Amino acid sequence: MIKKGIGRQIVLHYFIVVFVTLFMVEVIFAFALRTYYYQTIENHMSNHATRTTDYFQRFVKLYAERDPDYFTEILRTFELDNTELMVLNRKGEVKASSTQFQADKPIQTSDVPQAVAGGVGKWVGRQATGEWVMAVSTPLQVRGENRYIVRYVTSLEDVNAKLMNMTLLSVGVGSAVLALVTLFSIGLANSIVKPINNIRAVSAQMAKGKFDARIKGNYKYELGELAATLNYMAEEIVRSNQIKDDFISSISHELRTPLTGIKGWSETLTSGGFDPEETKIGMQIISKETERLIGLVEEMLDFSKLQQNEMKLVIGKVNLKELLQETMLNVWAKAEQKQIQLKLDDRAERPVIVVGDGNRLKQVFLNLVDNAVKFSNENSWIHLVITLKDSSTALVQVIDSGIGISEEHLGKVSDRFFQVNHNRGGTGLGLAISKQIVELHKGEMQIHSELGAGTTVSVTLPLLEMVGEAGSGAETAERAETSGLLTGKEQMGQDGMNEDA
Template sequence: MFKKGLRRSVVMHYFIVVFLTIMIVEVIFMISIQAYYYNSISNVMTNQAYSSTSYYQKFIGTSYTENDTNYLPDLLKMFALENTELQILNTKGDVIISSSGFQVEKGLQTSDVIQAKNGSQSRWIGSQTSTGEQVMAVSTPLIDQGQTIYILRYVTSLEAINNKITSIILIAIGVGVVVLAVVLLISFGLANSIVKPINNITAFSGQMAKGRFDVRVEGDYRYELGELASSLNYMAEEIVRSDQVKNDFISSISHELRTPLTGIKGWTETLVSGNFSDPEETKLGMTIIAKETNRLIGLVEELLDFSRLQQKEVRLNQDPVDIVALLTETKLQVKTKADQKQVRLTLNVSGIPVPIIGDTNRLKQVFLNIIDNALKFSHTQSNIFIHIEYEPKECIITVRDTGIGIGEEHITKVTEKFYQVNPLGGGTGLGLAITRELVEQHGGRLSITSISGEGTSVIVSLPICDKVHDIIKDQAEEEELQA
């Protein structure tokens, strides 16, 4: 017997189901075959008995009395049935005469005889007391002038029929055994077709568990197994990609941290040495230290923000927010940086301005990051357009630049954590990931469209709550009245 496992389970379950099905079919077949043969014999004897009693009542019964038995041998010849013993019994159940010529036990009390005494025809199947042979008997009353005179009883042996039924059943059992053997072979093939690919996939998973992400599930599997193999291969590819992204991030963040730390250390050592006599140089050194310190704080805050967002620990202070005022303030905040790069910022609004519900500081963080990215990748003397559009159920903010754009291979990944289009370009690769998380926490959506070399559009959709819908409706009605 093969060892426990999926193969054994499939074979056993398949075998048991088919075995039980064959058993049920065999039992039904056996019962049906026996019933068919027994009913055929019973019908022949019942029809003969009916014909005999009808003939007796019409032509014979009135010519004789109950005590006159001289005509009984004639009745045996007249009502005889081939291969069947005919017995004539009195109303006590005693056999008066029999076509077999053998002496029969007195006082028969089988169910067919008892029913015949009561005036109805009946069938009985059982074993004869003297021989133990299984027989079928059909008894019917011979009625004259409303009274039962004799009982006509046909008796036939079932041994030959039983032997024939047994032969048929043995053949059926043999067929069932052959079917089970075929089913067993098929179930082995079916089990192997399932177990073999699972074993291959399990071996691949074991290699992955040991850190070998370069291996792939090989083989053209169908249906769910094919989907599982494809999913595992995709997972391995994503793990390799994520590992590469992680390595790029570590390299990038190391560079980002090393640069300001080097500057801080250099100026600190210089200031500690006391070699500066010029107050302006000292002030410059302190300014650089402060600037690099702020840069480090920004990096750490970005990492902490992302960690809190991943752990769902960021709590939003939900208040009415004027998006127009917020973006106007954000525009002024980045104006100095824009002027240095000679980039013009343009803000326009369409629709009826209404407040949304959100966290002012977090939303400012979202738009500062988006506009800062737009400035970072814009050409000198270019434009950045900020458009606010109010719709019945949401406020749509679009920030569009005319910069370098993003390639198609990067557009779907730029909002993933640690992902950078250019790993050597600086930054942590967390800015857009944090931005997307914050927008989604506000119940909104962030999408990016870009054409390489032509520019990028970042679209933020924020929902307007039901109370604001009423404000919009009231304002629209008021404008109609004024018009």
């Protein structure tokens, strides 16, 4: 007995389809075979009956007046082997028979009325003796009147026996075919169910947290793709867990550093005995480290809100050139420390206006430029380029001549918690947050880099006139400004993005 499941369903479906097909073929074959044999017998008797009536009519014209017993001679002349030939009158009474058997009552089968009406009658049925027979009757005219009926009767018992044998033989062949198909379907079902059971067992281990388990076996087609997908999923979970562990370690260090500074200076200042200048320096350090802590916490809060689709945007008109100028002012001092040249290149022939949250977009570009400064060598350069990609899209590129990113890490830098170099600090969330903010603005962020040759980050955003229907983009932005929030209000401090991926 096949175990309940997909295997049983496969075998059952194959069995039903083949059984129904074979049953239909068997029925059609049996019907066609019976029709062929019966039709052959009927044609043979019909042709012979027609010839008999032709000769009989000639004999009647020549001898009927002188020989009242002409029926007997004619029956002997035209009888068939294994067939009874009878001459009936219009009432169905037997006038003569080749078997010399005299019926005690008129014959009323359906072939007789058909012959009386002038046609060729046929009847298949069971006689009083229980024997299956076929009868063919034709009319016999005497002086232009249908006065007699020539009736041939033959037994169908031998034919039916042969038909039954052939039907049983075909049923046997069909059963053998059905058995072979069932065995084949069982093998096919096992070839499908066995890998599925293996995949299910390994998946159960993964569900229990054993992510080192892998599906082994060279499976083909969809099963192979499923196995590869599950193995890839396990690898990604292991990698994500490792990245998460690294993140926890890194963020713990990032949080401890400013907290240590704040605690140390607060205890020092509490002890007293410092002149106003030293006290001012200590308070500045405490303020700076506090802002750093706020930035780290806000970055993690932003990421949490993005993951839960709770990021709130204040929608309005945003001039990209003015936004990038403000961004450059924010990082100017940091770039000056490394003698890095910042340059804004506006290649658009008109003001580039987009609809979005100015503070969130500034957060994106602050993170990108801050990353460029952090990963650039001294006496290098960073260019911010504004262009119109097409009539509906603005393109902003942050191009640096820094250390670049290897091909191995390029596809992962936008992943959450990922850090190429843990020694440079940060939470590993900056680029992931930036990418999601750009996508919230219906834009796209792409990173192109070559190790040792610099990095280019491209951000595309839809222009103002493409936000709504034609001619209604400005009205859309104005309505957004007057109504305030599309999803609520929330601001982010500019300094919060100085810690990157």
